[in-house]
Amino acid sequence: MNIAKTFKLAIILIAALATQVDAVEIDPNREVTTGDEVLALWNQRHRGYGDSRAGMVFTLISAQGERSQLKTTLRNLEYHGEDAGEKALITIHSPAAYEGIGLLIHSHIRSSDDIWLYMPSVKRTKRIATENKSGPFVGSEFAYEDIGNQELHKFTYKLLRKEDYNGISCHVVEQYPTYPHSGYIKQIVWYAVDNSQQQKIEYYDRKGELLKTLVFHGYQKYLNRYWRPDTMEMENHQTGKGTRIDVTNWQFNNKFSDADFESERLQQRSR
Amino acid sequence: MIRRIVGQLCLLLLSTAATADKGDLIVRGSVTTTMTQFPDTPGFAAQRQGAYAGFITGNFWADYRDSGDRDQFRLDVSERASLDGDGRAPILHELRYRHMGDQVSFLVGYSTVFWGVIESRHLVDIVNQQESIIDPINPQKLGQLMVNVESRSDYGLFNFYLLPNFVERRFPTEQQRFSGGASVGPAVFNDNRSRPAFALRYSNWFGKADFGISYFSGLGREPRLVATDNDNGNSQTSLTPYYDRIHQLGIDAQATVGQTLWKLEYIARRGFQQNFQAASVGLEHTWVGIYQRADLGFLTEFHYDGRSDEAPGTLYRRAVFIGLRLALNDQLHNSSLLAGVTRNSETGSYFANVQAETNVGKDWKVRAYYRRFAHVSPTETLYAFARDGHFQLQITKYF
Numbered sequence: 001m002n003i004a005k006t007f008k009l010a011i012i013l014i015a016a017l018a019t020q021v022d023a024v025e026i027d028p029n030r031e032v033t034t035g036d037e038v039l040a041l042w043n044q045r046h047r048g049y050g051d052s053r054a055g056m057v058f059t060l061i062s063a064q065g066e067r068s069q070l071k072t073t074l075r076n077l078e079y080h081g082e083d084a085g086e087k088a089l090i091t092i093h094s095p096a097a098y099e100g101i102g103l104l105i106h107s108h109i110r111s112s113d114d115i116w117l118y119m120p121s122v123k124r125t126k127r128i129a130t131e132n133k134s135g136p137f138v139g140s141e142f143a144y145e146d147i148g149n150q151e152l153h154k155f156t157y158k159l160l161r162k163e164d165y166n167g168i169s170c171h172v173v174e175q176y177p178t179y180p181h182s183g184y185i186k187q188i189v190w191y192a193v194d195n196s197q198q199q200k201i202e203y204y205d206r207k208g209e210l211l212k213t214l215v216f217h218g219y220q221k222y223l224n225r226y227w228r229p230d231t232m233e234m235e236n237h238q239t240g241k242g243t244r245i246d247v248t249n250w251q252f253n254n255k256f257s258d259a260d261f262e263s264e265r266l267q268q269r270s271r
Numbered sequence: 272m273i274r275r276i277v278g279q280l281c282l283l284l285l286s287t288a289a290t291a292d293k294g295d296l297i298v299r300g301s302v303t304t305t306m307t308q309f310p311d312t313p314g315f316a317a318q319r320q321g322a323y324a325g326f327i328t329g330n331f332w333a334d335y336r337d338s339g340d341r342d343q344f345r346l347d348v349s350e351r352a353s354l355d356g357d358g359r360a361p362i363l364h365e366l367r368y369r370h371m372g373d374q375v376s377f378l379v380g381y382s383t384v385f386w387g388v389i390e391s392r393h394l395v396d397i398v399n400q401q402e403s404i405i406d407p408i409n410p411q412k413l414g415q416l417m418v419n420v421e422s423r424s425d426y427g428l429f430n431f432y433l434l435p436n437f438v439e440r441r442f443p444t445e446q447q448r449f450s451g452g453a454s455v456g457p458a459v460f461n462d463n464r465s466r467p468a469f470a471l472r473y474s475n476w477f478g479k480a481d482f483g484i485s486y487f488s489g490l491g492r493e494p495r496l497v498a499t500d501n502d503n504g505n506s507q508t509s510l511t512p513y514y515d516r517i518h519q520l521g522i523d524a525q526a527t528v529g530q531t532l533w534k535l536e537y538i539a540r541r542g543f544q545q546n547f548q549a550a551s552v553g554l555e556h557t558w559v560g561i562y563q564r565a566d567l568g569f570l571t572e573f574h575y576d577g578r579s580d581e582a583p584g585t586l587y588r589r590a591v592f593i594g595l596r597l598a599l600n601d602q603l604h605n606s607s608l609l610a611g612v613t614r615n616s617e618t619g620s621y622f623a624n625v626q627a628e629t630n631v632g633k634d635w636k637v638r639a640y641y642r643r644f645a646h647v648s649p650t651e652t653l654y655a656f657a658r659d660g661h662f663q664l665q666i667t668k669y670f
Contacts, residue, residue, distance in 0.1 A: 060602045060603055062602060068602060068603045068633070070603065093297075095603065095630070095633050095634055095669070096299060096301070096634045096669030096670070097605075097630045097634065097635075097636045097667075097669055098603070098605075098630075099299065111478075114476075114479070122385070123383055123384075123385045123412075124385050127479075127481060127525060127527050127532065129527050129529065129530045129531065129532060129557060132530055132557055132559045132566070134559060134560065135559040135560070135564075135566055135600065136564055136600045138603070138605065139600045139601060139602040139603055139604070139605055140602070183560070238563070239563065239564075241602070257373050259372075259373045259374070259423055260340075262423065262428070263476060263481070264423075264428045264474055264476075265371075265376075265423075268343075268369065268371060268376070269340070271297070271334045271336070271343075271345075
């Protein structure tokens with residue numbers, strides 16, 4: 001017990017040191033001049049939320065315009081360790097054939113993520129090889145890597161320009177995945193100057209061609225500090241298919257702990 | 272005793288659901304129609320002639336959780352009616368209460384537990400009884416009454432299971448396929464049946480490796496089937512299932528290396544005529560983005576089983592499984608195909624299994640199976656099923 005505690009303490013200390021090195025405080029009123037600064041400011045505004053829970057409705061749109069819906073709950077737990085990124089748990093409620101499927105993602109900053117999938121029909125939890133993270137999540141236009149959380153060190157950044165998007169002044173940043181086996185060569189992201197929130201993401205496939213565009217709508221502020229979107233719309237330009245996510249009922253301070261995000265307990269979280 | 276526990280659990284479930292203010296109760300059901308066609312005539316005189324069999328399964332489940340997900344009640348039952356008049360078979364999968372704490376959780380009632388990582392054989396999995404019907408990929412489990420305490424710490428997860436009742440394996444009647452034309456008589460217990468079994472499991476994961484170590488002590492779930500002499504002089508075979516007290520150590524592990532999952536299951540069992548070890552090793556490699564968005568997986572597994580002829584029968588002692596898994600990721604249809612062949616290395620016989628499924632509309636699911644046995648020798652267990660290869664269609668409507 002003591003060894004484990006000491007070890008844990010050491011990790012916390014290292015994490016605290018690492019955070020200090022990373023977190024060059026950016027004055028929000030100062031003009032940022034590099035991609036790294038845009039992201040440092042984003043990180044500064046994003047951090048500290050603790051945990052969150054929200055309802056997510058995926059609307060899958062076929063190339064012919066047919067729609068089908070998937071209702072889910074998303075739970076998040078913020079990072080607290082050197083290589084430990086955020087943890088995300090998605091459980092599916094409907095349609096009935098999907099009910100009880102659970103997806104657990106442990107994001108890592110320097111190593112590849114850990115992903116587990118629980119299938120209620122066979123009551124089994126299976127590990128997903130993370131090199132397969134470019135695969136689609138339940139047939140939607142979102143890949144597993146789009147659903148996992150953005151961590152600062154997962155990309156390198158280049159500020160392209162400043163421009164208005166939908167009347168919002170934005171920093172346009174090109175970001176290159178640093179993790180292996182991404183389905184993308186790069187992403188171009190529009191960050192609002194005001195609050196650092198992502199307005200639009202363009203995903204470019206490994207051949208460098210535009211694959212998908214994700215647009216965020218209806219940002220609202222929670223706990224006087226944290227911005228969350230109401231709607232995300234993903235369009236696949238190569239297949240004509242789309243997926244819309246409507247997010248409802250954001251809740252914070254749920255007192256989630258690591259125990260709630262344990263792979264061995266994925267079955268008990270799902271239903 | 273058991274009936275009283277079940278009754279009280281029902282009451283508890285109802286009263287909690289009734290007084291719940293912020294909790295969440297969901298109630299669901301499904302009806303599945305299964306039609307099977309057998310290309311071959313039956314292999315045994317006792318079996319009903321006729322190329323078709325069918326049954327309808329109704330499943331009902333209710334799940335209640337309090338707002339914090341800490342207290343959970345669940346009821347999950349199935350009822351199956353055969354279209355051939357072979358009777359009805361209700362199955363209680365779950366009827367339990369679970370409390371989830373940060374460090375310690377517990378569960379009381381009937382529940383279903385799965386352990387293991389290998390696809391084509393489930394060595395380590397031992398808590399629940401199952402139906403003896405040929406679906407080695409996914410056998411139908413029967414609920415097991417249990418008290419389960421789970422403790423979570425920095426060192427991993429410890430589970431303790433007290434298993435007070437013993438559920439007998441379910442066999443087909445001698446008229447049905449997969450019976451080998453034999454009727455199964457009343458079971459014999461090589462121990463006091465009411466003595467509870469218990470099981471322990473420790474599991475953890477480090478980086479890309481997940482593993483579990485388990486121990487079971489109690490009446491084994493696999494019976495020895497012993498042919499009994501028939502006094503009434505007809506030629507029909509009658510089998511008596513013998514259940515023995517066993518002690519089993521199990522290890523299961525899986526490592527993720529790149530796009531490949533490496534899998535291992537091992538058991539060592541002690542008991543009456545059952546001192547043996549068995550192991551399965553395998554790998555599963557997946558390529559993503561085939562034809563833009565499909566996944567293609569390749570699986571291979573090797574099985575070794577050191578049991579003697581006196582131990583409970585098993586389909587294979589040395590076997591190789593090779594399979595392909597295709598997932599189309601076609602939006603919510605989620606169509607998939609799994610095709611595999613198991614070759615018995617001792618006898619040279621084959622078992623082929625192909626299964627495909629797709630979701631249709633909002634709440635329909637269609638599954639199709641093709642199973643076939645080839646080059647089966649009369650000396651092996653599989654011989655009883657050699658002519659029971661079939662096509663099967665399953666249509667499920669969810670409510």
